[in-house]
Amino acid sequence: MTATTAPVPDAPAHTVDAFHRGRFWLVQPSRSGHRAGMDAMMLAAAVPSGFAGRLADFGAGAGAAGLAVLSRCPAAKAVLIERSAEMAAFAVATLSHPGNAHLGDRASVLTADVTLTGRARAGAGLADNSFDFVIMNPPFNAAEDRSTPDALRRQAHVTEDGLFERWIRSAAAVVKPRGGLAVIARPEQLVAILDAMEGRFGDAEMLCVHPRPDAAAIRIVVRAALGARGKLSIRPPLTLHGPHGNEPGERTEMINNGLASLFSD
């Protein structure tokens, strides 16, 4: 058994994976926990390309989405917020990786539960009115949808009642007026997301992600602005693959590699 697969706490089994064609790297658990991929890249792509403010990555895991924003937006700063101490340790390892030296001084890791409220939330490091944009990839894979063979993955994937309400309530507290929120989730969670945004975020834009032109959506991305009043708009969908074969389409490749924004801005 090699060092990279030894399941001991101080050197957990991990992989180091290239993102954005090697422009940044992710240190993440090899066999347990939530492994980052396309979801994180699509979420990051919901941030406008010209974004230059302070970003909160709620439920950051090892930091994939937050770092993808920093990689595409050279003036942005990010706080990677993760409840699990084990996953937060992977985020710290990610920031320490030499391949991320050009991003590391713009990012920090905060071990905190984003569902805290009031003084407890501020005391955990999430001050009100302190971010320009919040991105979130909540643990949205419902428990019944898959077997969860280990505790870490279960913690990341079980949807609890009111999850979106709690996460979006906190986002509304920490973001500045007219600040942004972007959420990636499953189609069946659309109502919970829009209900939680009601009265807090407006100008909502939604985008459906279809694996192929003839297939049902597998993800939705919803973006909105705090205190805005505009109505929901449904943007053209992202279709990951063509009708045949497994090669990602051109637009998918662009988004996956930090070369395009999801909402074309």
Place this chain on the structure above:
Amino acid sequence: MTATTAPVPDAPAHTVDAFHRGRFWLVQPSRSGHRAGMDAMMLAAAVPSGFAGRLADFGAGAGAAGLAVLSRCPAAKAVLIERSAEMAAFAVATLSHPGNAHLGDRASVLTADVTLTGRARAGAGLADNSFDFVIMNPPFNAAEDRSTPDALRRQAHVTEDGLFERWIRSAAAVVKPRGGLAVIARPEQLVAILDAMEGRFGDAEMLCVHPRPDAAAIRIVVRAALGARGKLSIRPPLTLHGPHGNEPGERTEMINNGLASLFSD
């Protein structure tokens, strides 16, 4: 001034328009009221092609959507339900038109307000548990979105608070268990529709209608089954036109002419 444009109550100005390439005709007001078109054809196309039951067309207007279902589903029957006596008279004229003789014996017109409840609703002719499918094209153009120069058009287009809740509540009452509901509306009304379906209709399927591949959706169609428990699914969108020009796409033409169903069933 000819007979067809004379604005007198017993012979209101009207047009007779071909639908489904002349397979049925619509007698409708020429200058006032809600004139039927693509919305009605898309709504009708949400009914499965093999549908052979009893359909309720809520807010039927002159009858376009209901007749489009009858035209495509040869064993279906329809009740065209319309609150406005003037529009209901157009629906009666539509059923009496010689070009609709092959459909007329499967349709009837009921002048009733679908937002009635309890005994009042049943007393108006809308008995509980009496339909296999409800389609609805509610008056969804909000008052502020357009000038409404005449009272009849205003009555058809003003969205009131709770409109979808009232319409969908009545649909849940009159449809049989596992019976269907299809709604066409604007994207910004999605939450109101899904909220009203909650606890009543399940297995919801949603489809976004985009005018062009790069444009935001202008309509949504949501279909669901009474008492079903399945989660929301988002189907591939319908794009009306290609990237250039004003010709409808092939699939749009098929749906517009009653040759295809919207959800491919």
